[in-house]
Amino acid sequence: MHRTHGNTPEIELLYRQHGPALLLFAQAVTGERGRAQDAVHQVFLKLIEKGSLRQVADKKAYLFTCVRNAAFNQGKLRERNVQLDPDSAWFSPPDRDYAGERHLRRALEALPNDQRQVMVLHIWGELTFSQISDLLDLSSNTVASRYRYGLAKLRDSMFAKENSCANS
Amino acid sequence: MPTLDDDRFEAYLKQFRPCVPEPLPAVEPPQRARRMFILGAWAAAAVVVLVVGALTLHIHTNRARVAENIGNARTAEYLQDSQPLTMRSANALVAKAPSFKTMVDDMAFRSQTVPVPKGKRSAVAVLGKEKIKL
Numbered sequence: 001m002h003r004t005h006g007n008t009p010e011i012e013l014l015y016r017q018h019g020p021a022l023l024l025f026a027q028a029v030t031g032e033r034g035r036a037q038d039a040v041h042q043v044f045l046k047l048i049e050k051g052s053l054r055q056v057a058d059k060k061a062y063l064f065t066c067v068r069n070a071a072f073n074q075g076k077l078r079e080r081n082v083q084l085d086p087d088s089a090w091f092s093p094p095d096r097d098y099a100g101e102r103h104l105r106r107a108l109e110a111l112p113n114d115q116r117q118v119m120v121l122h123i124w125g126e127l128t129f130s131q132i133s134d135l136l137d138l139s140s141n142t143v144a145s146r147y148r149y150g151l152a153k154l155r156d157s158m159f160a161k162e163n164s165c166a167n168s
Numbered sequence: 169m170p171t172l173d174d175d176r177f178e179a180y181l182k183q184f185r186p187c188v189p190e191p192l193p194a195v196e197p198p199q200r201a202r203r204m205f206i207l208g209a210w211a212a213a214a215v216v217v218l219v220v221g222a223l224t225l226h227i228h229t230n231r232a233r234v235a236e237n238i239g240n241a242r243t244a245e246y247l248q249d250s251q252p253l254t255m256r257s258a259n260a261l262v263a264k265a266p267s268f269k270t271m272v273d274d275m276a277f278r279s280q281t282v283p284v285p286k287g288k289r290s291a292v293a294v295l296g297k298e299k300i301k302l
């Protein structure tokens with residue numbers, strides 16, 4: 001990338017720091033890796049062009065908001081539950097636990113879209129419930145409630161699959 | 169696998185790191201785009217100045233031509249309406265002509281024909297139609 005703008009290095013640093021979580025979040029919203037990648041790129045390229053991050057207090061939450069808007073603006077996203085792409089990996093699994101990665105992805109796929117977004121934002125985006133409530137324009141209680149439901153479903157779904165795999 | 173409590177399950181989930189996105193595509197340097205914009209603006213300004221200059225010149229030329237035509241027409245009208253050349257009419261011509269040269273030219277080429285009264289013909293016209301045998 002050309003380093004011509006004053007704050008381009010800062011934006012590149014933000015891309016390295018938050019890019020993976022932003023991509024995961026975009027994938028959770030769009031269901032497709034290609035569209036998710038496009039949304040993330042679109043946001044950062046626009047930031048490089050405009051260089052308007054200096055006045056943003058909470059840069060991370062701002063980036064997640066931008067990516068969410070970009071993902072929604074790509075169209076065909078108005079439906080509440082999107083079909084997720086089953087082929088592309090979302091995570092780098094620990095200890096090459098590819099089966100675990102697949103279980104996690106399918107468990108996330110089984111979640112309702114709103115719970116999935118909250119889960120991704122809190123666990124991998126490391127946003128607080130307060131930040132998530134601002135981002136999704138919900139109350140903190142609603143966010144916490146969705147997180148609890150999502151976490152329980154995720155755990156049930158993952159361990160049920162792992163146990164069924166272990167039994168078979 | 170035993171069921172984990174919330175904190176341990178969260179810690180387990182965080183072990184899965186999200187995939188790294190592809191690098192950002194190369195973008196055109198903003199300075200280059202800015203330079204192109206400035207060059208384009210200068211070129212547009214130069215074109216506008218040229219067009220305005222040409223229009224101004226054209227308008228001025230037309231005005232001068234029209235003024236000259238009007239002046240000539242007025243002199244011609246004045247001479248046509250005038251009576252046979254006398255000192256008085258010559259003085260009037262000198263006073264009203266745009267320049268001395270114009271006045272002299274107009275007087276030199278001025279038609280000296282005096283209108284013939286109605287029902288009469290000039291001698292020149294009668295003699296011109298007669299067939300004279302020599």
